[in-house]
Amino acid sequence: MTPPNIILFMVDQLTSFVLQAYGGKTCHTPHLNALAQRSAVFENAYCAYPLCAPSRFGMMSGRLPSRIGAYDNGAEFAASTPTFAHYLRAAGYYTCISGKMHFVGPDQFHGFEERLTTEIYPADMSWTPDADFRDFNSDEERAYTFGVSTIDTVRDAGPVARSMQIDYDEDVIHHAKRELFARARSADTRPFMMTVSLTHPHDPYVTTQKYWDHYDPEHIEDPLVPHIPVEARDPHSKSLYYHYGQDKCTLDHGDYLNARRGYYGMISYVDDLFGELMGALKDSGYGDNTVVIFASDHGDMIGERGMWFKKTLFDPAIKVPLMIAHPDYAPCRIAEPASLLDLFPTLLDLAGIPKGEVRTQLDGQSLMPAIQGTALRKPVFIEHIDGGTAAPRVCVREGSLKLIISRAYPAQLYDLSLDPLECENIAGQGHPEEERLTQLAEDTWPLDSLLDDVIRSQTERKLIDDALRIGREEIWDFTPRPLAQNSSYVRRGDAFPDVERRGYLRPQNQS
Numbered sequence: 001m002t003p004p005n006i007i008l009f010m011v012d013q014l015t016s017f018v019l020q021a022y023g024g025k026t027c028h029t030p031h032l033n034a035l036a037q038r039s040a041v042f043e044n045a046y047c048a049y050p051l052c053a054p055s056r057f058g059m060m061s062g063r064l065p066s067r068i069g070a071y072d073n074g075a076e077f078a079a080s081t082p083t084f085a086h087y088l089r090a091a092g093y094y095t096c097i098s099g100k101m102h103f104v105g106p107d108q109f110h111g112f113e114e115r116l117t118t119e120i121y122p123a124d125m126s127w128t129p130d131a132d133f134r135d136f137n138s139d140e141e142r143a144y145t146f147g148v149s150t151i152d153t154v155r156d157a158g159p160v161a162r163s164m165q166i167d168y169d170e171d172v173i174h175h176a177k178r179e180l181f182a183r184a185r186s187a188d189t190r191p192f193m194m195t196v197s198l199t200h201p202h203d204p205y206v207t208t209q210k211y212w213d214h215y216d217p218e219h220i221e222d223p224l225v226p227h228i229p230v231e232a233r234d235p236h237s238k239s240l241y242y243h244y245g246q247d248k249c250t251l252d253h254g255d256y257l258n259a260r261r262g263y264y265g266m267i268s269y270v271d272d273l274f275g276e277l278m279g280a281l282k283d284s285g286y287g288d289n290t291v292v293i294f295a296s297d298h299g300d301m302i303g304e305r306g307m308w309f310k311k312t313l314f315d316p317a318i319k320v321p322l323m324i325a326h327p328d329y330a331p332c333r334i335a336e337p338a339s340l341l342d343l344f345p346t347l348l349d350l351a352g353i354p355k356g357e358v359r360t361q362l363d364g365q366s367l368m369p370a371i372q373g374t375a376l377r378k379p380v381f382i383e384h385i386d387g388g389t390a391a392p393r394v395c396v397r398e399g400s401l402k403l404i405i406s407r408a409y410p411a412q413l414y415d416l417s418l419d420p421l422e423c424e425n426i427a428g429q430g431h432p433e434e435e436r437l438t439q440l441a442e443d444t445w446p447l448d449s450l451l452d453d454v455i456r457s458q459t460e461r462k463l464i465d466d467a468l469r470i471g472r473e474e475i476w477d478f479t480p481r482p483l484a485q486n487s488s489y490v491r492r493g494d495a496f497p498d499v500e501r502r503g504y505l506r507p508q509n510q511s
Contacts, residue, residue, distance in 0.1 A: 012198060013296065026215070031271045046339050059344070163207075228305045229306075256303045298310050412425045
C-alpha cells in the first residue's frame with residue numbers, strides 16, 4: 001500500500017478557543033471550517049511549552065523540550081536529535097519545509113531534504129535569556145531584552161499596509177505552492193512530507209486594512225474571564241505582569257478591542273493563505289491522497305484575565321488547534337487530551353513505519369488509534385522554564401484535571417469539567433487525585449535539579465554567543481539557494497516548444 005503524502009500546516013500563537021471549530025463565534029475562517037468538517041478535531045490539544053522554539057523542537061523530536069535542552073528561544077536544537085523528518089526521509093519520503101521552525105544552531109535542516117525559505121528569527125544563540133530567574137516586581141527597573149514581547153505591541157494594534165510578518169508568510173506560501181507544482185511535474189515519485197509554517201498570528205496585532213475591516217469592534221466579545229487586578233493574581237501571573245512591562249503601559253478597553261480585532265484579522269489572513277495552499281494541492285493532483293494536519297505551536301492569552309502573549313500555563317496560552325484530515329477516515333471529534341508531542345509517532349504511523357523500527361524514546365503516543373475510534377487514555381505534560389518565572393513550572397492534564405506545580409510557586413489544581421475557565425484553584429483542599437498527580441509530575445521532571453541545569457545551559461550559551469560576536473562572524477542562518485541551471489526556465493540550448501511543454505501541468509479532474 002502506497003503511503004500518503006502529508007502536509008503539516010503550522011501557525012504561530014493561535015489559541016484554539018477563537019476558532020469556530022472550537023466554539024468561537026467571531027472569527028471568519030471558511031477554509032479552516034471546511035478542513036474541520038473533514039478532520040479528526042482534537043478538542044483538547046496542548047503544546048508542550050508555551051514558547052516558539054521549545055514547543056517546535058519538542059514537536060519535531062517527540063520529546064519534552066527540557067529533555068533535549070530546549071529551555072528557551074536561544075537554545076540549540078542539536079543535530080544529533082532524531083526528528084520525524086529523519087524517520088520519514090529514511091522511510092522513502094521526500095521531506096521539505098517552507099517557513100518557520102525556529103531552528104537554533106548550525107544544523108538548519110534537521111532531516112528535511114529541502115528548505116524553501118530562511119527563518120524569520122535568529123539562528124544563533126543571541127535570544128538566550130539572562131540566567132537570573134528572578135521574580136519581577138514593581139520597584140525594579142527593567143530593560144527590554146531580545147526576543148521578549150512587550151505590552152507596547154498591544155497598543156500598536158491597527159491596520160498596516162505591510163509588515164515583516166506579511167512579507168515572510170507570503171514568501172512561505174508562494175514557495176510551498178510552487179513546490180507542489182514542481183513535485184507534480186517531477187520524475188521523483190516518492191511520497192512527500194511538506195511542512196508549511198507561518199509566523200502569523202503572532203503579535204504584534206497588526207494586519208492589512210482588508211482584514212482589519214472584516215471585524216466590527218461592536219461584535220468583538222468581552223474576555224471570558226474579565227481583567228483581574230495584579231494584586232489579586234496568583235504569584236506567577238503577578239511576575240509575568242512585570243516581565244511583559246504591563247506596569248509601564250496602561251491599557252484600556254479600546255486597546256483590548258483593537259488588539260483582538262488585529263488578532264482576528266491575522267487569523268482570517270492565515271485562513272486565506274491556507275485556502276491558497278489547499279487550492280494548489282488540488283490543482284497539482286494531490287488532493288485525494290494527502291493527509292493534511294493543521295496545528296499551532298502554542299496559544300495567546302489575548303487579554304483573558306488581563307494577560308497577554310504566552311509563558312503561562314493557563315489554557316488560552318497552551319491549548320492549540322489540532323486537526324487531522326485523512327482521506328481514508330471519517331471526520332470525528334476527540335475530547336480526550338492530546339499533545340503536539342503526539343505528532344511524531346502519528347506521522348510515523350501515517351508513513352507505515354513499524355514500531356519496532358523506532359529507535360527513539362518518545363514522550364507522545366500516536367493519535368491514529370483515536371482517529372480510528374479508540375479512546376485516548378493518557379496524561380498530557382506541559383512545562384514552562386523560560387524568563388518570567390523564578391523556577392520551572394510544570395503541568396499535568398489528565399482527564400478533566402489539570403495540576404501545575406513548581407518549586408517557586410504554590411500548586412494550582414483545576415477541575416476543568418466544573419471550572420473550564422480556571423477560576424477556582426482547588427489545590428490543597430483534599431481532592432482525592434491531587435497526591436497522585438503530584439507524584440506523576442515529580443516522577444516526570446527532576447524539579448530539584450532542573451533549575452540548575454537551565455542556568456548552567458544559559459550561562460554557557462551566553463559565553464558562546466559573546467565569543468562568536470568577536471572577529472569574523474559565522475552566519476548560521478539558512479540562505480535559500482539560487483535557481484539551478486537546469487531549472488524549469490529557459491536556459492542555454494533549450495528548444496521550443498519542448499522547453500515550454502516541460503512546464504505544463506494540465507488541469508486535474510478532481511471532485
